[in-house]
Amino acid sequence: YQRDWSSDVCSSDLTNNWASHPDLRSEINGYNLACHFINKKRVFKLLNHNNYDLVISLRIDVAFVDKFNFNHKIEENTLYIPIQINNQGIECRLFFGNFEAINDTIAYGDIQSMEKYMNIFDNCQEFIDKKISTPHPECLTTANIVKHNLNVIRFHLRHDFNKNAK
Numbered sequence: 522y523q524r525d526w527s528s529d530v531c532s533s534d535l536t537n538n539w540a541s542h543p544d545l546r547s548e549i550n551g552y553n554l555a556c557h558f559i560n561k562k563r564v565f566k567l568l569n570h571n572n573y574d575l576v577i578s579l580r581i582d583v584a585f586v587d588k589f590n591f592n593h594k595i596e597e598n599t600l601y602i603p604i605q606i607n608n609q610g611i612e613c614r615l616f617f618g619n620f621e622a623i624n625d626t627i628a629y630g631d632i633q634s635m636e637k638y639m640n641i642f643d644n645c646q647e648f649i650d651k652k653i654s655t656p657h658p659e660c661l662t663t664a665n666i667v668k669h670n671l672n673v674i675r676f677h678l679r680h681d682f683n684k685n686a687k
Contacts, residue, residue: 555642562639565639584683586679596674600672601674602624604676622659625662637671
């Protein structure tokens with residue numbers, strides 16, 4: 522599938538296929554899911570492969586309770602992704618085969634690692650067609666990380682979602 526990146530509209534046969542996929546869980550909007558991953562790719566493309574020490578990806582509606590701590594060396598081929606904590610302070614864990622499914626809310630790493638992470642859209646249809654994953658954000662994110670053999674370091678970063686963000 523070749524995407525017309527000049528368009529601001531996330532519409533294609535692919536997004537429509539995701540929206541009507543038989544394995545799509547009722548709480549997941551397939552169209553929004555596809556647009557989310559397309560926009561990750563768009564944002565990364567804006568970096569123009571400049572030499573950044575660190576790239577952060579996060580959803581626009583994230584509200585932080587804790588501050589980020591970057592007082593450590595950023596390892597190559599590694600993503601730093603917080604452990605998902607629910608509103609009661611309990612760790613939420615979802616498993617994808619033998620792997621813990623990884624949320625797509627916040628991630629950071631060096632530019633090479635983040636390029637693999639943020640270009641997930643390029644692999645999603647393959648994951649769905651080959652039944653590696655269903656159209657679910659955490660499962661697709663995990664499948665992409667496994668495909669690229671990226672290391673993941675989990676850390677605690679309390680955050681919530683601002684439902685009023687636009």
